[in-house]
Amino acid sequence: MTGVIGARGPTATLNQSAAIVEIRNLNYAVNGRPIFAGLDMDIPRGRVTAVMGPSGTGKTTLLRLITGQVAADAGSIMVAGQDMRAVRRADLYVLRRRMGMLFQNGALLTDLSVFENVAFPLREHTDLPERLVRQLVLTKLQAVGLRGAAELMPGELSGGMSRRVALARAIVMDPELLIYDEPFVGLDPISLGVILRLIRRLNDALGITSIVVSHDVHQISTVADVVFLLSGGTVVAKGTPPQLQSYPSEIVRQFMGGLADGPVPFHYPAPDYFGELLGRGERP
Amino acid sequence: MKLIRELWTSLIESLVGLGSVVRFLLRLLTESPRALLRFDLIAQQIFNSGALSLVIIMLSGLFVGMVLGLQGFQLLQRFGSEEALGTAAAIGLVKELGPVVTALLFAGRAGTALASELGLMRATDQLSAMEMMAVDPIRRVVVPRFLGGVIAMPLLAAIFSLIGLFGAQLVGVQIMGVDSGSFWSQMRSSVSLSDVNEGIVKSCIFGIMCSLIAVYEGYYATPTAEGVGRATTRTVVTLFFDYLITAAFL
Ligand SMILES: Nc1ncnc2c1ncn2[C@@H]1O[C@H](COP(=O)(O)OP(=O)(O)OP(=O)(O)O)[C@@H](O)[C@H]1O
Ligand SMILES: [Mg+2]
Numbered sequence: 266m267t268g269v270i271g272a273r274g275p276t277a278t279l280n281q282s283a284a285i286v287e288i289r290n291l292n293y294a295v296n297g298r299p300i301f302a303g304l305d306m307d308i309p310r311g312r313v314t315a316v317m318g319p320s321g322t323g324k325t326t327l328l329r330l331i332t333g334q335v336a337a338d339a340g341s342i343m344v345a346g347q348d349m350r351a352v353r354r355a356d357l358y359v360l361r362r363r364m365g366m367l368f369q370n371g372a373l374l375t376d377l378s379v380f381e382n383v384a385f386p387l388r389e390h391t392d393l394p395e396r397l398v399r400q401l402v403l404t405k406l407q408a409v410g411l412r413g414a415a416e417l418m419p420g421e422l423s424g425g426m427s428r429r430v431a432l433a434r435a436i437v438m439d440p441e442l443l444i445y446d447e448p449f450v451g452l453d454p455i456s457l458g459v460i461l462r463l464i465r466r467l468n469d470a471l472g473i474t475s476i477v478v479s480h481d482v483h484q485i486s487t488v489a490d491v492v493f494l495l496s497g498g499t500v501v502a503k504g505t506p507p508q509l510q511s512y513p514s515e516i517v518r519q520f521m522g523g524l525a526d527g528p529v530p531f532h533y534p535a536p537d538y539f540g541e542l543l544g545r546g547e548r549p
Numbered sequence: 550m551k552l553i554r555e556l557w558t559s560l561i562e563s564l565v566g567l568g569s570v571v572r573f574l575l576r577l578l579t580e581s582p583r584a585l586l587r588f589d590l591i592a593q594q595i596f597n598s599g600a601l602s603l604v605i606i607m608l609s610g611l612f613v614g615m616v617l618g619l620q621g622f623q624l625l626q627r628f629g630s631e632e633a634l635g636t637a638a639a640i641g642l643v644k645e646l647g648p649v650v651t652a653l654l655f656a657g658r659a660g661t662a663l664a665s666e667l668g669l670m671r672a673t674d675q676l677s678a679m680e681m682m683a684v685d686p687i688r689r690v691v692v693p694r695f696l697g698g699v700i701a702m703p704l705l706a707a708i709f710s711l712i713g714l715f716g717a718q719l720v721g722v723q724i725m726g727v728d729s730g731s732f733w734s735q736m737r738s739s740v741s742l743s744d745v746n747e748g749i750v751k752s753c754i755f756g757i758m759c760s761l762i763a764v765y766e767g768y769y770a771t772p773t774a775e776g777v778g779r780a781t782t783r784t785v786v787t788l789f790f791d792y793l794i795t796a797a798f799l
Contacts, residue, residue, distance in 0.1 A: 332681060361683040372678035375670070386682045389689070434682075 285310040285442060285474050286331055291340035293323075293330060300326050302498040304340070308491075313468050313475045315485045315506075318495035319520065321533065324478040325369060327495070328444055331476070332366060333357050345442070362390060365435030369446040371427035373419040373434070379406070380415040383434045390438065405433040410459055424451040432460065436467065443467065445477045449484050461488050482521050486510070494520060573765050576687060577695050584692040594697025595704075598659035602705055606654055610709040613646055614638065614716025621717065622725045631727045635736030638717035639710075643740070643748040647710035649796055652755035655702055656788040660763040663694055664784040667767025668777035676768075691768055695760045702756025703749055710748070751799055755792065762787050 286308035293301040300323040308314045316324050329335045330342060333349045342349040347360055373382050383402045387393055393401075406412040409429040419427060428448065435443060448460055465488055467473045479485050485492060486506035494502040494509065494517060502509055502517045510521060535541070584591065621637045667690070670676050676686040721727045763784050770780035 334677060334680065358683040358685075361681055364681070366678070366681040368674045368678055368681075370674060372674035374675055374678070375673070386684075389682065389684045431678075438682075 283309045283311075285345055286476070287341075287343040288331075289341045289343075291330065291342065292338045293326065293335075294338055295326075299498055301330075301337075304495075304499050306493055306500055306503075308474065308476060310474050311468070311472050312490040313464060313477060313488055315489035315492045316476060316478045316495060317480055317482070317485060317492060317520070319531075320480065322495045323498070324495060325446055328366070328446055328476070328478060332361065332364065332444065362438065363440055364442045364444065365438065365440035366444040367428065367431050367435045367446060367448055369450075371419075371424070371431040373422075373427055373431055375419050377419075378415070379411065379417050379419065379422070379430050382419065382430060383437050385434065386438045401437060402433075405437050406430070408436075408463060409433045410456065425453065425456055428452070429456060429460070432463070439471070441473060443473050443475045445475065445479075447479055448477060449479055449481050457484070464488055482523070496520070570761065570765055573768075574761055577692055577761070577764075580685075580688045580692045581696060584688055584696060587693070590689075590693040591696045591700070594693045595701045596697075598655070598663065598694075598698050599701040599705060601662060602655050602658040602701075603708070605658055606651055606705050606709050607712050609650060609654060610647075610712035611716045613650060613709075614642065614713030614718075615720045617641055617646070617713065618717035618720030618725075622721050622727065631721075631725075632731035632735050634717065634721045634727050635732040636739045638721070639714060639736045639740045640744055642710040642713040642717075644744055644751075645748075646713065647706045648748055648752035648755055649792065651702065651706040651709045651752060652759060652792055653789065655698075655705060655755075656759050656763075656785055656792075659698060659701070660759050660784050660788060661781045663698065663760070663763040664767035664770070665777055665781045667691070667694070667764060668770030668772075668780045671768065671770050672772040672774065672777055687768075691764050695764050698760030698763065699753070699756045702759065703752045706748065706752035706755075754795065754799075758791055758795065759788055762791070 284307040286306070288304055288306040291301045291304040291306075292299070304327075316327065318324055326335070330337055331344060331349070333344075333352060337350060345360060345363070347356060349357075352360070373379075374385065377385065380402055381388075383405055384398050387398050387401060403412055403415065406415055409432055411426060411429055411433065414422065414426065414430070419430070422430065428451065432445075432448065443464075445464070448464070449457055452460060461484065464475055464477065468475050477485065477489060489506055492502075492504060492506055492509050493500050496516055502512050502514060504512065509517060512518065512521075617638050618634065621634050621641075622631060625631050625633055625637065670686075670690065676690070679686045679689060718729075718732060722729045722732050766780040766784045766787070767777075770776045
């Protein structure tokens with residue numbers, strides 16, 4: 266098992282030309298509250314890159330920025346040589362055909378069966394004969410262990426199953442860039458192992474670049490080549506998982522070790538606790 | 550002074566709202582020709598919203614027709630012209646009651662279903678997922694639903710009028726004893742094509758309004774359970790209000 270999961274390509278080199286996603290000085294605010302302030306990030310081509318960080322730091326938001334679902338306030342995001350701030354809608358759609366994205370909650374189309382959900386991108390973008398569509402869909406469903414569930418409706422699936430179907434759908438077009446938002450949440454240990462191996466195999470065998478968002482320190486260590494740790498709107502640490510384990514920084518140690526006390530505030534910004542309990546201190 | 554200022558802001562707000570609805574309509578219309586090429590998707594939606602409202606529309610058609618038959622008979626009897634019942638019922642149904650009542654029922658049944666379906670798709674990231682698969686949700690999801698509703702409305706209004714006529718006939722001819730021959734022949738000679746056309750135009754306008762408001766509210770719903778609920782309610786309220794205004798003008 267470690268043979269598959271642990272197999273890493275040649276040592277990760279973070280040079281410019283190898284980056285499929287280049288983020289420079291990204292600034293982004295929601296309702297006046299800054300989520301990112303001066304974020305820089307290079308995501309190397311053909312590797313598994315993990316993005317970690319406390320809940321609410323903006324990991325999902327970062328993925329939405331990278332995929333052009335929302336526009337940055339300032340700074341540049343280059344994806345496969347395209348500037349996401351200046352990209353035309355048609356070009357964006359061409360670019361997205363080369364991407365697959367796994368949403369945090371699966372986001373399956375509720376009026377289509379599992380089979381049709383996975384077949385959806387094929388039907389929309391290709392004119393493949395039905396026999397071939399069937400073959401492709403069943404192969405991908407087999408890979409996530411849900412070929413038997415092909416005729417179920419999304420409402421009949423559990424959360425973990427939905428996520429696996431969504432993964433099958435994300436890879437059915439053979440994308441170059443695969444983006445996973447929290448793929449490990451709600452999976453049992455067996456499916457977890459399967460998904461971890463699948464992420465690794467897609468990456469090693471097909472050369473797919475993967476971006477995995479997760480806060481699961483342990484799972485990420487087994488699958489990622491490069492880890493970015495986000496906090497407070499910037500990258501606070503980057504490196505291979507072993508490098509991060511022994512990173513000389515309070516923040517990183519707190520996060521990797523799962524400690525409540527440290528430089529990363531566990532609480533969402535709030536007025537003084539006791540003051541508020543006692544009825545003093547106005548809410549902003 | 551304060552009142553004027555408030556009225557002014559609410560006027561501006563509703564104008565802005567109207568503007569974005571109109572812009573949305575233009576977007577739907579530009580996508581429509583291409584969506585028509587995939588008629589299976591539209592047919593599915595006609596079936597969905599049509600089938601959803603069919604039973605309730607048939608039932609109300611029957612009862613409205615029967616009431617119309619009874620009231621019309623009693624009224625016309627005073628002037629000794631019961632034979633005109635067919636004409637009266639037909640004109641009332643085809644020109645007014647058919648389009649308006651169908652539109653109200655359609656808004657309550659299919660319109661709310663449409664708004665909540667789209668709102669839910671927004672709330673569960675289905676629309677974003679489609680965009681990520683390089684599929685334009687407006688073209689793939691919204692336009693077929695819009696066109697489906699636009700096509701279904703006149704069909705449902707026609708069914709309503711037909712059944713209503715049957716109901717009027719049931720009461721007038723079968724129960725009250727109006728002569729069946731004169732009921733139908735008077736109707737055929739005095740209801741003109743322009744009356745029917747007027748009804749069709751009306752129900753087409755209502756169909757566009759209803760489908761537009763429903764998909765607009767659903768598509769731009771706040772992506773939460775509460776937002777979806779609000780979108781549904783707003784659809785009905787906006788539509789009833791708009792119908793009243795439109796019906797008054799037409
Ligand atoms: N639509 C929105 N409106 C207002 N604030 C938002 C919105 N979306 C996100 N935010 C804010 O942006 C911040 C980042 O959200 P995001 O979903 O990216 O976090 P995350 O890192 O993915 O968290 P998690 O690990 O829990 O999924 C949050 O603090 C949230 O309050
Ligand atoms: Mg998230």
